[in-house]
Structures are given as C-alpha cells and as structure tokens.
Amino acid sequence: MKVKIFLNGEKIEMEINPLKRLIDVLREDLNIKSVKEGCGEGECGSCMVIINEKVYNSCLIPVGSVNNKKILTIEGIENKKILKEIKRRLKDEFQCGFCENGMLISLYALFKKKRKPNKEEIKEAISGNLCRCTGYQNIVNKLKIWKNS
The missing domain is CATH 3.10.20.30 (Beta-grasp domain)
Structure with a gap:
C-alpha cells in the first residue's frame, strides 16, 4: 500500500x-x-x-x-518555545531518560492546547507515561508552579 x-x-x-x-x-x-x-x-x-x-x-x-x-x-518540536520551556523547567528531573521523550510529547500536547493547565490536567496528560526512576510528583509540581506564576 x-x-x-x-x-x-x-x-x-x-x-x-x-x-x-x-x-x-x-x-x-x-x-x-x-x-x-x-x-x-x-x-x-x-x-x-x-x-x-x-x-x-x-x-x-x-x-x-x-x-x-x-x-x-x-x-x-524541539525548536518550539513551549517544549524548550518545559525542558528548562524539568532539567535534571529524568534520571535514566528512557521515558523522557514520551513525557515531553505528552506535556507539549497539553501545554499547546491549554496555556495554564491545573495539577489534575498535568497528571492526566502524563498518566500514559510509565516512569520507574523519577516518579511524577516533582514533574507535576514544577510545571504547576511555572504555569501559576
């Protein structure tokens, strides 16, 4: 085909x-x-x-x-402003890095649609991403603080 x-x-x-x-x-x-x-x-x-x-x-x-x-x-999307800011905020959060690109894709899609998502929306966006090293709370907290500032 x-x-x-x-x-x-x-x-x-x-x-x-x-x-x-x-x-x-x-x-x-x-x-x-x-x-x-x-x-x-x-x-x-x-x-x-x-x-x-x-x-x-x-x-x-x-x-x-x-x-x-x-x-x-x-x-x-690596040159997009939204992704650059997400990466800056989450610098050093991903320990092994295996989940990083999937998380970044999920977060980019969320922040592209909604400028100021709440904590629950951030959690929902990354709920399809498995991370055994880092966990999720620091990611959610850092992005929540950024979007609320």
Missing part, C-alpha cells in the same frame, strides 16, 4: 505494509530514534507521538491508519 504521511512537517510517501506498526516505520524506515519501544503494548508511553494534534502510542498504530495525517515526534 502507498502511504503518505506528514512527518515533522515533511511529506513522506512510501510503499509499505499497512499493518506495520508506526513505531517500526519511524525507527527502522525513517531513522527516528526518539520514539522508543518499551513495552510494545501501549502501557509505557515511551513511543508517544502526536497525530493530528492528539497523543498516541505509536506501538499500537498500524501505519496504514495514519495515511494523510500529520505526525510529530520530538525532532519536529
């Missing part, structure tokens, strides 16, 4: 098995390494991407289902 996606603002067309997982297409075919596979079951959030402005686990998405859609990874 011919699939066309708009990855980080770039139009990409490829002949590919429509059932191949999006994470595999991103990592293997398009060399996007920020999208990591942790569980392969949509539980950990390390493979998060933004598809048409909503956050999804790319390990659960067949590439055929994103035909003609806009996909954003960390590479596509």
